[in-house]
Amino acid sequence: MSVINLKVNGRTHILDVDPTAPLLYILRNDLTLNGPRFGCGLGQCGACTVIIEGEAIRSCITPVATVEGFQITTLEGLGTAVNPHPIQKAFIDQQAAGCGYCMNGMMITAKAFLDQNPKATQAQIIEALDANLCRCATHIRVLKAVQQYQQEVAA
Secondary structure, three states, X not given: OEEEEEEEOOEEEEEEEOOOOEHHHHHHXXXXXXXXXXXXXXXXXXXXXXXXXXXXXXXXXXXXXXXXXXXXXXXXXXXXXXXXXXXXXXXXXXXXXXXXXXHHHHHHXXXXXXXXXXXXXXXXXXXXXXXXXXXXXXXXXXXXXXXXXXXXXXX
C-alpha cells in the first residue's frame, strides 16, 4: 500500500491504496463515485471514462499511481441532479439514455472532445464517440445531445 494524493472533482483525497490498482476501483470503492462504470475492464467499451487534465482516459486500465497530482473529473464533477452541466442537460433533453450504462463514457468523452474541438463536424463527433459501446442503440439521440451541447456552448 502507498499513500496517493488524488485531485478528484476539485477536492484532494489522501488515500492509502495499492498504487497499481486501477483508478476506476479507487473512484468507485474508496471515493464512492458511481459515474464511471466497470464495463469490460480492458479499456475498450468507454463506460469507465474520466477526464484527466482535459483528456478522456479509460480509468479501468489506468494505475492510480500514474495520475497522482493530476486533476481528475468524473461525471459527478460536472453537475448535479438539481444543477446539471450543459452536457448532462442535453442528454436529458434528448432522452439519450437507453439503459444508461454507457452514458458516463458518452458524456465524458464528448465533453473532453468538444472542449478541444468546439467546431467539430458531425463526422468528427461520430469518430470521437466511436470507441464508446452502447448496446441500446441510442446512437442517434446521443449524437443529437452532443450537437445540442455543442450549439449551447458556442452560443
